[in-house]
Amino acid sequence: MTISEQAVERRQDYDGASPFPGAEEHVPAGRLQAGLTAAIVVLPFVALGVAIFLAWGQGVTLTDLLLAVVLYGVTGLGVTVGFHRLLTHASFTARPWLRVALAVAGSMGFQGNVIDWVAVHRRHHAFTDRPGDPHSPYRYGAGLRGQLRGLAHAHLGWLFAGDQTPAERYAPDLLADPAMVKVARAFPALCALSLALPFLAGWAITGTLYGGLTACLWAGLIRVALLQHVTWSVNSLCHVIGDRPFKTRRHDRSSNVWPLALLSFGESWHNGHHSEPSCARHGLDRGQLDPSAALIGLFERLGWASSVHWPDQERIERRRAGPRKQACAPAGD
């Protein structure tokens, strides 16, 4: 069957009111587009490196960067291990105190309160790349203009849409958990804490107010910006560019983007994740770096995590897509 025949067949599945005009005629991102997207992502970070070099000793110090790395790790793993793998997908069971600690750490990532985050993400899995998905890059069709507009929507634009995801429908379990309701209510205070901690640490270590301010800038705001863009890149890039070695549901175009694996703590093995959503490890193949899975393994060894859903090799092999479906082929079946 040709791609256009597949498109015609798929178009018949949609009701006439579909807000995804042309999404069916998806063609893989061309080299030009993929290069442009990569430049948009990489260049600001190169600029950041240059800025650090130029400002070294005045506007940024080793203390600032070390604090940034520590807080990036704590809040990032709070999102990936806590918000995502534990609370959204129940890929393991955590001791109650660990569950709260992870929810608190994730809340300090400035990505919304824990209950709303989980509700939105469950809705994304329920409607992946179909009408109803809160942040699909295919929302505006698959032509170049629509795809670029869709990438902007999936990355950031969706946050500005008045498209509420009802927690009563998507996260009733968390609404029924008094500890999670408390953490969700404390979200604004936890955001303030996320900036106050580096400020106080910088002030204490350097003994100067200026040291506190540069620590707040680098280990507070710039660290938040980096983590936000990495998380949003999983929503945008990891549904457009990269490989699709595993079968996913019809229309689900999630992909694996290896360059983001370390910064995203393993979340950019997004095709593996959409193929096996409740699996505690997203990097399903050998050599796929997945620090979040390593942390869950450590929690298990310490006796803090149980009922961990580790990959089942036989099942994984059954989920493997044929060569035809690899590398950005339209997802299907």
Ligand SMILES: [Zn+2]
């Ligand atoms: Zn996704």
Ligand SMILES: [Zn+2]
């Ligand atoms: Zn997920």
